[in-house]
Amino acid sequence: MKKNVLTIVIAAVLVVIFALLLFTFQVRQSEVAVLTTFGKPAANNLDQPNLYFKWPWPIQQVYRFDQRVQNFEDKYSENLTADNTMLLTSVYVGWKISDAKEFFPKFAGGSVEAAQRQLETMLRSAKAAVIGKHNLSDFVNADPKQLKLENIEDEIKTAVQNQLASQNYGISIDFLGIKKLGLPESVTQTVFDRMKSERQVLISEAQFQGEAEATKIKSAAERQAADVIANAQADATRIEGVGVAEAAKTLSVFQQKPDLAIFLEQLKTLKSSLNQKSTLIFDERTPPFSLFQNLPANTQTK
Amino acid sequence: MERNIQKNGLVNLAVAVLIFLAGFGVTVFAGSLAGQAASIFLGLGVIVAGISWFQMRLEENEHSEKLELDELARSRGQSLFESKDGGSFPAQNARLQFEKYFVPGFAVLILLLEAGGAWLLWNWSGKNTAGLKEANATAALSLFAIFALLLFLIGRFSVTIARLENHRLLRPGASFLLAGAYVCALVALGIAGVEAKFPRADFWVARGLCVLLGLMAVENLLTLLLEIYRPRIKGKIARPLYESRVVGIFAQPESLFTTAAQTLDYQFGFKVSETWFFQAAQKNLAALLLIQFAALILSTTVVFVDVGEQAVLEHFGRPVATLNPGVHFKLPWPADKIYRFRTEQIQSFAVGYTPDPQSEAANTILWTVSHNKEENFLVANRATVTSQTASGDTNDTSKTQSVGLITVSIPVQFQITNVTDWAYKNSEPDTLLKDLATQEVIKYLAGIDLNDVLSQGRLQATKVLRDRIQAAANARSLGAKIIFVGLQDIHPPTAGDVAGTYEKVVGAQQTKLAKILDAKADAIRLTAVSGAQAFTITNVADARRIQLVSSKFAEAALFTNQIPAFEAAPSVYRQRLYLQSFADATKGARKYVLLVTNTQDVVIFDLEDKIRDDLLNLSITNSP
16 A cells, blocks of 8 residues: 555656646746747747746747847958958857747747858858948058947948848847958068068168267267367477477577587587487598598508 | 577577668768767677577587487487597587687677777767768668667567576677667667757767767676686576676666676675665665655755855746855755856956967067967058158158057956846857957057057056956946956067067167267277377477476576686687587497598498398298
């Protein structure tokens, strides 16, 4: 008897669990659900979180979708700007299911991946069109006031939204932003080369500025040195002139006996003009060798 | 009437081979990962069915041999055939040799196939990105379902025969066929899952079958090890080594207790299954499971939120409370559910680079050496050259919009401040936050000059970026607070040696400074030397002035004193002075005195100086 009661309890528990699984379902705050009866969707989406009742499969079936904002990034693709620059861009999009019962049949049983594939197709088309209307300076500009990135994002978003609204995909775009901005590899290499050339200009500038500055400094110093020495030499001449003037005061003394004074000057000059290596040839008339005039002749001398 | 069990074994083998080949073909046809795992499983079934069939034949031959010998013994007299020589029973010996050597050998082979198959398939399934061929999926699903049905019918029949008639050798192959039916059904379910938009269903079924193969390998290994220590009881028929208990349980889950009891009895050599504990557990299994289930449900009513966490409590999907750290009570699952978030934890992500642990271990970070997987960002370039000496042609290039490329490494740290916003506003809030941060970095760099951001712009960049990222996160209701935005690295791209040329500019500037400093040093030296020279020149002049004046005054004084002497004897004094001066002046000079006058002789003086010996020996070489 005890065993039977236990078996009944277990069976009842299993039946209750099974029944709950078959007849109820929950919708979370983050979800929206579509309830279909024999494949036909109900009139209203179940977008409020709660516990709901349904008939078991195959009579009714529940399709759940995430109603939060979902974001995806499109491919990093190349487009031509209005001023013929190849630009690589990638945008990310925040989108959400705005009407699940419209969304559900349009994308193979509500496949988010299928929806994103469709969205990406529209996005690439809109992106190419918008980028083609703008110059590179609208994307990159040292003057932030001339930068139009936000306008470009808005234009792409509006274009995609219009496309979505025209066919009622059950999707709405919440936001859109440029996530990557770049140049094709071949252009990137030329930008690298240009950046290097810019640096090379600065290298040359530094090198030659250094040389020029050094030369200037040296020549200024040389000029200053020459100036100083020239001034010193002028001073020296003046000083010597002063000495000559002072020495000239003694000339009146010598004027008392000019013959003697001249004779003395000649002697002084004679002294200073002869040195160790001078060779002098005298004859017997030159004093003091005139003494030899009275000596007997040397017959052997020739 | 005794059933010919060998025929059953042969049928099992044939079915196993057929389904294995067909299953493998369908797997290749559909590209199913789960199908590959099933093929390995079915292949093992072929080996097991083959061994068991061969062993059945040996036993049957032995049985026939025994009957023939008994017949001969009855007809010719027993004494002639009472030989104990084993060579008289070739069929029996063949079976014994097979069980002794071949069966363990096959068991080891099966172990290797199971372990190797599980390992290879696990790795292969992790790397394979091709996935199921959707166009062939429906056909593969149908075929695997048919395989499952066929294997189930034949396997169930064989298992029942084996159990009813206690044919131990029929059991391993039959179990493999029945388990193969479930495996094929699982493969079909995996393919159905893929078709029902669960793209990873096939992958996870494959992974599950890998685990099953791994379990079979472990069980096989344990069986081989335990076989060494199993007590051998005479007359006790050994269980086939290649029979898998895991496969048996998988094929017949209801036999779990029976199998467990048999295993324990077999291993310990006595009836463990008859002990009171085992009997009680078996008797009250249902109640125990019910209690376990109730305990499990009750355990979901208590929630412990850890330090640093917050949890959102959902009641039938509706968020009703945010739970802080501590103990909380709730209705049991699935009425109430909680979702935990680490709100205190500082989380981080990187913009512009992918951290590379190997490069980050380096102690020195250089512009010229790539230290992470870095991305290049477009940045504005106000002028191509900022040189003061740039000539007029630079103006032409500056008119066109010039861009540069730059590498930035920006770590961003954040905390979750509002779990409700974080959990319910966006499906992937962390990815969105990174996208927003990247967008703001791109916008910032697109609107600032390359040279500005590399120099003085860095200081304000982090603050501006943090404010902008926070504003963007708030606008999207992310419920996150940006704690830190760092500009840990910003430099020209490493690629193409662009960063290297920036370093060369610094080198050139240093060279420029060095040249200027050298020139200044030369100027200082020149100024000092010229000053000294000027000082010397004036001093020398002054000295000469003094000397001149002094000497002239002295000469005047001497002259004054000489006048009286001259007046006293003018010619004598004059001659004296002459001779004194002559002597002094010609003291060191060579003197030749010609005493001969009015002669016809010509006197020749050789006044050349004698050249020194060292000058004569001087060697002259041609300079290069």
